[in-house]
Amino acid sequence: MPETLPANSVGLVTPQTLQFNEPLNLQGGKVLPSYELIYETYGQLNAQSSNAVLICHALSGHHHAAGYNSMDDKKPGWWDSCIGPGKPIDTNHFFVVCLNNLGGCNGSTGPVSINPETGKLYGPDFPIVTVKDWVQSQACLADKLGIKQWAAIIGGSLGGMQALQWSIDFPDRVRHAVIIASTSKLTAQNIAFNEVARKAITSDPHFYEGRFYEHNTIPKKGLMLARMVGHITYLSDASMGEKFGRETRNKAFGFNFDAEFEVEKYLNYQGERFSENFDANTYLLMTRALDYFDPAADFDGSLEQAFRKCLSKFLVISFSTDWRFSPERSEKIVDAMVEAGKDVSYAEIDAPHGHDAFLIPTPRYTELFTAYMEKVARECQGGSQ
């Protein structure tokens, strides 16, 4: 709990919820008749509504990106390092919006919401949503907030995919897209890791085909395992080595299978904490959205063609030790943007933290990100162009 709020914090924030009654046609063919989106905002929207920035969250993220919801919060929002006064996404200049995506479990309509048709929780009946669907719903949110065009849409990992999809689906509504530690499609290895995670959940005896709520239980072990596997892919060999090495809890081996190594203890703790706070059906949905993402598929497999009609400028950032979405994957995106003749800048940040580096404010990352966003802010002052 912070005794006083740091000067460069957006401070105390209260999430808001908007109800949408226009049906949303989903990529999978189903229709969501109505839904709610929960979001937070930081900073002030200017008179021309030209300084709005959308933050898209990653797999287990949510709408609480910065600041504190109460003075009792132990930690600020998940991207507090980058959002706030004087930070790369400077709330002195920008009006920042971050929402919880559809299918999430933090307040937007998802598996843990009531299905109006049955009066019960959606659970496994919640339709599978895709990155494209999220972008559609985010556009509806933008409409309600009076934002015709975003100064920038920014996201890391799965969030970066949403920023990409926005620039393709709504070319005239995005001035800048910042795509961090992301990819234009998952590899077989990425999908394989997702499948292991899903199998861990669905094979948990407490999963009950996704209807575990009705049995007053959760597939805790499965969700824990899923998170443990995922978590390994977010870190690098070097960062795990540095953090845990081969440290053990006791000097002598116990010659049993309890968690003896520090890394085991850490993974178990992370998995346990996650399983208590995250919904198993949401985890399944989010990993599927990752698997399905491939904007080139609508353009005969050509990413260059996908970018042809984009009007936004791009900043693409990768991290040297990210093996989940490696620098090569970002370079593929950049090459296609160059072929399509788009404005793009690209940097590979040397950072030891693996995929998670996008959440860690290393000096070079912060400087580059700040330099780019300062340019975006200067454009906002000149009106909407």
Add this chain to the structure above:
Amino acid sequence: MRVDLEIIQDWIAPGSRVLDVGCGDGTLMQHLQKHKQVTGYGLEINSSLITQCVRNGVNVIEQDLDSKGLGNFKDNSFDVVVMTQALQALRQPDLMLDEMLRLGKECIITFPNFGHWSCRYYLTRKGRMPMSKSLPYTWYNTPNIHLCTFKDFEALCHQKDIYILNRTVVDRDHRHRWFNKMWPNLLGEIAIYRVSH
């Protein structure tokens, strides 16, 4: 304004698509964007220079030319490919020249002249590897691993059937001097070449 920028600017048609290979802080691209309405990208490896490019409003792509080359760019994807003061620091400058001409209709290249009288004097009198304001490194820490003279460069162009469209010689402060023109390989410190296939 730096004279080399002025010369390069004169050689570039308005609205050209330009690739600046080894673009530094983006000064040239920024200048060309402003005065010649060019579009395109700079390639750079130095992290603080990359940030500086972004600050200068220049599209910059981080790329290690020695390990990656230019293979990620398509044939004839630029009107002009520029490389200022970087050729001599590359592992394979001859192959880079081919690659640059694969991407661009024309290339503009500048590099320091190792045949300049001061280098010759230094080596002849002192018997040591030349050091000067434009070549301030010792032999063991210099990034300039492939220094050449103007004659060397022109011989390479001849061998590769590369046409030299223009050549201008300036001193290290990028000034024109009348005597540079008379004995360029002896008196010119930096050459600016415009070449094509």
